[in-house]
Amino acid sequence: MDQAKIDSLRQRAARLRAELEALCAEAGDFPAVSRNAARISASLAMISLSLGLDASGAETEGPIAN
Amino acid sequence: MQSPTPYWNPYLETMPLERLRASQLSRFRSILTWAWDHSPWYREFYQAAGLEPGDIQTWEDARRVPKVDKGMLKGAQEQEPFPYGSRLCVPLDQVAEFRQTSGTTGTPVYQADTWQDWEWWAEAWCYILWSQGYRPRDRVFIPFGYNIFVAFWAGHYACEKIGCEVVPGGVLDTASRVLKIQELKATAMMGTPTYMLNMADVARHKLGLEPAELSIEKITCAGEPGASIPSTKQRIESAWGAKLYDHAGATEIGAWSYECAAQPGGLHVNEALFLVEIEDLVTGEIIDQPGKRGKMIITALDRRAQPCIRFDSKDLIEWAPDPCPCGRTFRLIKGGVRGRADDITKVKGVLLSPSAIEAVVRGFAELADEYEVVVERIGDSERITLKIEFNPGAEGDQEETLAALKNELRLKTNLGYVIEVHPLGALTRYEVKARRFKDLREGH
Numbered sequence: 027m028d029q030a031k032i033d034s035l036r037q038r039a040a041r042l043r044a045e046l047e048a049l050c051a052e053a054g055d056f057p058a059v060s061r062n063a064a065r066i067s068a069s070l071a072m073i074s075l076s077l078g079l080d081a082s083g084a085e086t087e088g089p090i091a092n
Numbered sequence: 093m094q095s096p097t098p099y100w101n102p103y104l105e106t107m108p109l110e111r112l113r114a115s116q117l118s119r120f121r122s123i124l125t126w127a128w129d130h131s132p133w134y135r136e137f138y139q140a141a142g143l144e145p146g147d148i149q150t151w152e153d154a155r156r157v158p159k160v161d162k163g164m165l166k167g168a169q170e171q172e173p174f175p176y177g178s179r180l181c182v183p184l185d186q187v188a189e190f191r192q193t194s195g196t197t198g199t200p201v202y203q204a205d206t207w208q209d210w211e212w213w214a215e216a217w218c219y220i221l222w223s224q225g226y227r228p229r230d231r232v233f234i235p236f237g238y239n240i241f242v243a244f245w246a247g248h249y250a251c252e253k254i255g256c257e258v259v260p261g262g263v264l265d266t267a268s269r270v271l272k273i274q275e276l277k278a279t280a281m282m283g284t285p286t287y288m289l290n291m292a293d294v295a296r297h298k299l300g301l302e303p304a305e306l307s308i309e310k311i312t313c314a315g316e317p318g319a320s321i322p323s324t325k326q327r328i329e330s331a332w333g334a335k336l337y338d339h340a341g342a343t344e345i346g347a348w349s350y351e352c353a354a355q356p357g358g359l360h361v362n363e364a365l366f367l368v369e370i371e372d373l374v375t376g377e378i379i380d381q382p383g384k385r386g387k388m389i390i391t392a393l394d395r396r397a398q399p400c401i402r403f404d405s406k407d408l409i410e411w412a413p414d415p416c417p418c419g420r421t422f423r424l425i426k427g428g429v430r431g432r433a434d435d436i437t438k439v440k441g442v443l444l445s446p447s448a449i450e451a452v453v454r455g456f457a458e459l460a461d462e463y464e465v466v467v468e469r470i471g472d473s474e475r476i477t478l479k480i481e482f483n484p485g486a487e488g489d490q491e492e493t494l495a496a497l498k499n500e501l502r503l504k505t506n507l508g509y510v511i512e513v514h515p516l517g518a519l520t521r522y523e524v525k526a527r528r529f530k531d532l533r534e535g536h
Contacts, residue, residue: 027103068208072215075365076101078115080122081208081394086115 036077043070043083098353098418100222104364105420112421113151116367119393120401121148124157127399130181133168134399155369155378159389161404162193165201165344176204182397191242193343194525203242203343204397210249212365212394213242213346217250219362220350223418224337225310226280228255233278233308235261235269235291237524242343243315244282256280266294266523270301277307285318285328286526289461292331293521304333314339315525317447320351320359320428323454327461340407340429345400346392349425356416358424367391368425369402370409373433382413382426387433406433437531439467440474442506446529449478452500458486458493462519467531474533479512481519 046067053059071081080086099105104112125145127134138144141158148154169177173184180187182204189205205213226232232251236244238260251258259276261269270291273281283291288311295301311334313319319328319338329336340359341347348366349359361368370379370386379386388407392400408431412424431445438444446465453463460481468475478501482490494511501509 027106032103065207068206068211071208072211075212075215075394076104078104078107080119081396086118086122 032077036079036083039070039073039077039079040083043067043074046070095227098223099420100219101364105219105422107364107421109363109421109423112363116363116393117151117154120154120367120391121145123391123393123395123399123401124148126396127181127401131179131399133171133178134181134401137164157402159402159404161406162201162344166199169202175202176398179398180204181399182206187397190240191245191343192240194241201344205395206397209395209397210246213246214249214253216341216347216362216365217246218253219364220337220339220347221247221250221254221256221312223350223352223360223420224312224335225353226251226254226256230256230279231259231276232256233259233261233269233273233276233281235264235266235281235283235287238262241524242341243524246347247282247312247314266291267298270295270299270303270306273308274301274306279307280310280312281308282312282314284315284522284524284526285313285324286316286522287524288313288328288336289324289331290521290523292328293461297517303331306332308332308334310335310337312337312339314341317429317431318450318454321447321451321454323451327454338428342405344398345390345403345405346395348390348392349428351428352416352418352420354416354418356412356418356424358412358416358426359428360416360420360422360424363422365393367393368409368423370411371404379411382411385410385430388429407431408433408436435529437467439476439507444476444505444507448505449501450528452497452504453478453480455500456493456497458483458489459497460516462521463528464519465529467529467533469533476507476509477512478509479514479519481514481516484516 046063050060050063074081074083078086128138128145143157168179169175171178173180186206187204188207189210191203192200234244234248248258259278261272264272292303295303311328311332313336318324319336325336338351338359339347340349349361351359369389371389372379372386385408388405388409390403390405407429409425409429412426416424431447436443436445449465453459460483462481464479466477498509498511
């Protein structure tokens with residue numbers, strides 16, 4: 027699959043993650059926002075895994091070891 | 093519009109193996125570090141082995157990480173916090189889902205999952221179902237008890253994620269389930285191989301319906317090895333007029349493998365989410381080459397609440413020699429799970445696997461779907477009794493069939509059997525996992 031497309035999708039996912047964290051911080055004690063945001067966060071973690079990142083969005087492909 | 097891609101994840105499922113392996117090693121280190129940082133039990137376990145996460149740099153290092161088994165998991169859950177114990181890596185208020193193992197070997201293992209873990213379960217099932225042709229147009233009937241066992245729960249959630257219409261066939265009896273499939277024209281369903289045969293039997297003999305004339309196009313089986321045993325697979329496909337696909341998973345592990353639509357005679361390991369190693373039963377060495385059977389040691393690379401790291405599953409598997417024609421780079425295990433290291437038993441000095449008997453019995457069209465095997469000690473000798481039923485209309489050739497059956501059993505298992513013929517319907521019918529192999533010898 028085209029790596030440029032993967033890189034672009036990764037960047038969009040990172041922006042979503044940052045926006046979601048900001049949303050949670052701003053919501054504070056607002057369960058209807060923060061609990062729904064927690065669910066989105068879990069879905070976003072699956073998008074990260076699907077793009078070859080770890081669940082937090084970090085790179086996972088280090089140097090190829092023996 | 094229907095998606096034309098055969099892959100749930102066209103990026104990872106076709107990724108060159110060496111890149112996948114590099115990602116696996118990196119994530120193996122991550123999950124090990126996570127467990128070390130968040131679980132007192134894992135930290136003590138690894139400290140006792142003289143190991144720290146930073147020690148893991150290569151595959152050789154990874155193979156030195158000590159294995160865990162089910163007994164250890166049970167031991168860990170006797171500690172706080174209740175009921176999961178000190179293997180738990182998250183605060184209790186982050187646990188969203190409870191499941192447990194069946195406890196057939198004693199105390200069940202309690203399994204905690206966070207919501208992210210539960211999304212991960214469903215994600216793993218999406219790989220399975222998409223590869224088997226499940227699409228948003230499908231109406232999927234799930235004839236399952238929806239209870240404390242994980243079974244088809246994640247299949248249900250995966251169907252929702254894919255966009256299928258899900259019909260939960262929970263508290264209905266078997267006849268009502270068949271009638272609901274007929275009423276709604278369901279296109280797919282999930283169950284154990286045993287129950288798929290049981291439902292077909294009820295359709296035919298209690299309802300007068302021919303299951304192959306109903307609307308089911310594909311069936312996903314799990315929980316027993318039958319869907320990878322060719323004779324059982326053929327029976328179910330023929331009964332329902334549908335494609336039958338296998339999947340192997342476990343409560344403590346996750347949904348780690350699947351048979352794709354190409355039906356290559358084996359299961360893909362989901363190498364995006366799991367690290368599977370095969371260990372030689374005698375030497376303990378890791379087997380990388382195809383064709384040599386060993387037991388599976390598995391790591392769930394992203395499961396957080398109660399990590400599964402180098403878990404000794406005791407499942408017997410072997411790598412297939414050739415890649416799958418479907419184009420996935422995820423490796424195949426030949427013939428699915430071939431049994432369990434702790435299921436293989438010695439009778440009259442010969443190693444016997446219950447799956448080998450199933451493969452023979454289900455290969456005789458004259459025989460009905462149910463059978464039972466009883467191993468006993470009679471004085472100084474051991475006896476295996478095989479209880480069978482004949483299909484209607486096949487009784488006339490009994491003697492000939494029995495002779496052929498005995499011959500085939502001896503050929504395939506190197507053992508002799510006492511065959512008992514029972515009336516059709518006399519043997520126990522099972523709704524979930526069958527218990528057809530009964531070892532009555534002391535100590536077994």
